[in-house]
Amino acid sequence: MDIFGNMKYPQTAKRLLNQLNIKELTLKDFLMECAYWALKDGFDELYPKPYPTPPNTEAFREYESLSLERKLKVNYDFFYKHQEINEYYQQKNFIKNHNNATLLWLKELQGYVPEGDSPSHQKIKNRILEFQAFLDDISPSVEKAKEVFDGSIVD
Numbered sequence: 001m002d003i004f005g006n007m008k009y010p011q012t013a014k015r016l017l018n019q020l021n022i023k024e025l026t027l028k029d030f031l032m033e034c035a036y037w038a039l040k041d042g043f044d045e046l047y048p049k050p051y052p053t054p055p056n057t058e059a060f061r062e063y064e065s066l067s068l069e070r071k072l073k074v075n076y077d078f079f080y081k082h083q084e085i086n087e088y089y090q091q092k093n094f095i096k097n098h099n100n101a102t103l104l105w106l107k108e109l110q111g112y113v114p115e116g117d118s119p120s121h122q123k124i125k126n127r128i129l130e131f132q133a134f135l136d137d138i139s140p141s142v143e144k145a146k147e148v149f150d151g152s153i154v155d
Contacts, residue, residue, distance in 0.1 A: 012037050035112035039120055046127060048099045048134035052091045055084040096135070103131040 016033050019025040025033065054060060059082040063071065079086045110124045 012041075031112040032114065035109050036120070038109060039113075039123065043123070043127070046102070048102075048131050049095045051095055052088060055088050057082065057084060060085050060088070099131060099135055103128065103135065106131065 016025070016030060016037070019033075020027070020030045054064075059078075063074070063078075063082075063085055066074070106124055106128045110121060110128070113120045113124065115121075
């Protein structure tokens with residue numbers, strides 16, 4: 001976006017939007033072309049964002065050592081006093097949501113690539129597996145909740 005609020009589109013986007021507008025491409029073809037564009041530009045740099053480094057404070061270590069039940073009972077004043085804990089969890093949650101959104105986007109992207117294009121499907125599948133492996137490394141409190149409720153994670 002420029003300083004006047006106008007969108008600045010790359011040439012590929014302009015070309016694809018124009019082709020869609022003049023009905024040279026169907027929506028299905030447009031989405032397929034966009035998928036190939038995503039695979040070509042920037043896909044190789046697409047990796048799960050790492051979580052932030054936990055704070056190296058006594059308060060954080062104390063909080064982390066609490067059971068899930070005790071964590072739920074911690075007074076809000078504790079987090080006002082030790083804002084680094086709240087900031088850490090906010091950053092971690094933001095990154096987790098970002099990685100989840102990217103995983104969903106990858107799954108959607110895979111649906112736009114024709115079935116016969118095995119190399120592209122494999123490339124996307126490998127990246128999906130990387131994101132799933134990263135996201136499956138879940139927190140101990142989630143593990144404890146799964147254990148208590150005899151649960152499992154489902155999509």
